[in-house]
Amino acid sequence: MKEFTYTITDPQGIHARPAGLLVKEAKKYASSLTIAKGSKKGDLKKIFTVMGLGVKQGESITVQADGADEEAAASAMETFFKENF
Known part of the structure; x- marks a missing residue:
């Protein structure tokens, strides 16, 4: 398993x-991808999960x-986050 943390x-x-x-x-990758903020965690391949985290600047x-x-x-x-967030 690979993991990284990024500050928006x-x-x-x-x-x-x-x-x-x-x-x-x-969705281009076969691996399971999860995103977490605090105690909330979900599938990175689902838009409602990503938006549901409500991640703000900082x-x-x-x-x-x-x-x-x-x-x-x-x-x-990681590259995507650095270029877009």
Whole structure:
């Protein structure tokens, strides 16, 4: 399992448009991808889960990748967060 933590820098937090792109990117990988904020945790491949976390600027999220392509999935997700949030 691969894991990383990222602090959101976007003033709008994780909002609809980039969240949709994030889910689309996550679906490219066979690995199970989960996103967590505090005690809330869910499937990164589901838009309602991502939006339901209500992540604001300055808050940290943790992403876990577990599966056959976990290395590539975690790397791609971390890059996506750095470029979009």
